[in-house]
């Protein structure tokens with residue numbers, strides 16, 4: 079039986095591989111790191127007393143199934159170097175352990191190579207004081223949330239080293255700014271900042287939390303993420319971007335322009351969380367050239383031909399920013415399209 | 427009788443490769459059956475008839491209203507007087523889809539040389555809106571972000587916007603973003619299909635497992651205005667996903683669980699408890715037997731019905747009830763604690779009797795009590811957070827069972843903490859490790 083190659087073992091690629099294998103198709107999953115899960119591997123639960131719909135509950139069962147499936151051959155620490163042939167008979171050259179090897183007779187291909195976090199590209203604006211522990215990228219807070227300590231007599235449930243009294247979430251970092259090479263909205267950061275604010279307030283009930291924002295997006299499958307909701311939850315919001323950050327003994331001083339009054343103001347906080355834009359994956363250019371895809375103005379891929387013709391399907395944030403649920407959805411979608419085209423073998 | 431691949435309730439997407447038909451929501455009287463084999467009873471010109479279909483897509487528009495009676499929405503935009511004023515977010519933040527429509531109309535007018543203002547509190551982005559926003563700006567649309575309380579509409583032709591930074595009085599033609607309300611038919615449809623409806627009146631409750639277009643019942647999908655407005659930002663993709671899933675399903679419909687849940691028609695009191703409790707619409711009255719029956723394809727195996735049936739009429743075919751000895755018993759929900767334990771990777775808890783259950787909803791009081799017979803017996807139940815339950819409301823039933831028993835223990839002057847329920851997520855393996863070791867020692 080011929081096989082489907084999936085490039086990228088993040089959520090979109092894993093969801094696709096799972097769906098294909100559940101229908102009896104042979105899958106080769108090519109992942110550049112040592113593990114599945116991609117960017118979200120180190121993310122943590124953001125439930126308070128109730129679930130805040132961060133979507134992580136969708137992922138671990140899928141990842142575990144892919145891990146255990148015998149029908150999915152997993153090639154870790156592998157990178158695609160070349161692609162030849164056409165739908166039905168692709169040959170992929172991959173590099174593994176410093177050696178090149180060919181995977182022949184690949185029937186169809188799913189590209190799910192994901193995005194690059196803004197924090198991996200550069201620091202952004204305003205400049206963060208070096209060595210500070212008072213500024214965290216959202217993904218760093220995710221890692222702390224993964225280790226959250228909910229039970230027992232917990233002094234420092236998020237291992238911050240102190241009890242924060244005032245926290246500010248800085249939205250639209252590495253998004254919606256030509257300077258930061260992204261005119262687009264990353265669409266997920268408003269939602270996760272809201273969730274993180276809720277979770278922090280659960281752990282530190284006295285906490286004064288607010289969002290510095292440009293626009294407020296919806297929060298995935300939360301019915302209503304609005305200013306009213308923020309007010310209800312006691313989360314402040316301020317329409318501006320900071321100009322300067324300064325660290326002192328007692329905290330971090332943020333200088334900003336209050337856009338409603340036009341005045342320059344200062345506020346002192348214990349903790350500043352920087353949202354992170356979802357930028358195009360480092361390999362998008364490579365894939366565009368190799369597979370004859372168009373790169374859009376923002377650097378994401380869109381196909382010139384439908385996958386049904388070219389044999390190459392795109393899934394996940396290779397086509398633009400999106401949530402975990404979006405990645406699962408588009409991974410499944412690509413798999414479904416392949417299944418209904420050539421049918422599963424029926425043995426589940 | 428011919429079998430359709432899809433019946434659209436409301437608007438058809440007209441997929442050319444699928445055999446489909448469109449039914450107006452008020453024509454639909456009843457639905458029987460499950461994914462792969464639904465029978466819909468419909469009323470057509472005073473006659474009732476039946477149609478058969480493998481899947482159902484509920485695709486209805488919301489009710490759109492102007493937030494201000496005297497001012498039209500941009501759904502009603504016609505040759506306007508200049509300047510043209512677009513105004514959104516007056517009562518509620520406008521969903522991305524509607525926002526996109528406003529941006530598109532504003533851009534078109536500006537490109538025709540009209541003077542256009544656009545007032546908003548928050549732009550909402552999806553795959554199209556970034557580009558539309560940029561184009562509208564380039565075409566000369568003047569955007570103004572106002573704050574709550576800053577803006578006052580003086581009628582359909584003027585508004586005043588006052589903030590410390592700026593003061594502005596404008597006269598022209600105002601068009602508002604429409605407010606969305608759920609279609610009035612949704613409640614009826616929820617009853618007909620036996621699916622859950624959100625407090626806001628949509629066919630998706632807030633739950634990550636229902637994304638993108640699932641309703642809880644296999645084979646019944648909610649699109650457009652049938653979904654909650656926040657969830658739908660990219661309707662084209664959601665439509666494409668739903669049709670792709672249906673196409674792939676049609677070649678191969680399988681039950682989700684290997685074991686069959688069956689109702690003993692002799693014991694069943696036909697009380698409808700299970701029917702109301704199942705979040706997956708997997709129970710159906712069987713009028714020939716005068717008993718409930720389980721639809722095997724629709725059933726997702728949460729076992730909540732087994733727990734709630736007052737007559738004990740539902741069981742899993744072929745499964746023996748185990749006799750249990752251990753005095754430290756842990757029940758773990760597959761979807762949270764058990765997944766977390768697997769993430770933990772090691773099992774240093776072999777002295778605990780850990781049993782995985784499909785859902786908290788499946789915990790029978792009888793089983794819990796059985797593990798609490800001896801005075802040194804203790805039971806720990808670990809399940810999902812509220813609103814994270816894969817079976818939507820299963821966890822509530824588990825919670826209820828536990829609370830009832832705790833009450834009983836208290837009444838008998840036993841320690842309530844011999845039975846404990848805690849909640850966590852699959853990503854809280856560190857917490858799980860801690861819980862298990864503390865609980866083992868008895869100092870949770």
Ligand code: SF4
Nearest residue numbers: 123125129132133135
């Ligand atoms: S907040 Fe996220 S990880 Fe936690 S229960 Fe909800 S969906 Fe699951």
Ligand code: SF4
Nearest residue numbers: 250253263264265267
């Ligand atoms: S989702 Fe929110 S924070 Fe992120 S880029 Fe968009 S508007 Fe900014």
Ligand code: SF4
Nearest residue numbers: 704725726728729731
């Ligand atoms: S086991 Fe769960 S899904 Fe199946 S019929 Fe019973 S309540 Fe419904």
Ligand code: SF4
Nearest residue numbers: 694695697698700735
């Ligand atoms: S709950 Fe039990 S007795 Fe009541 S209808 Fe269902 S199967 Fe019959």
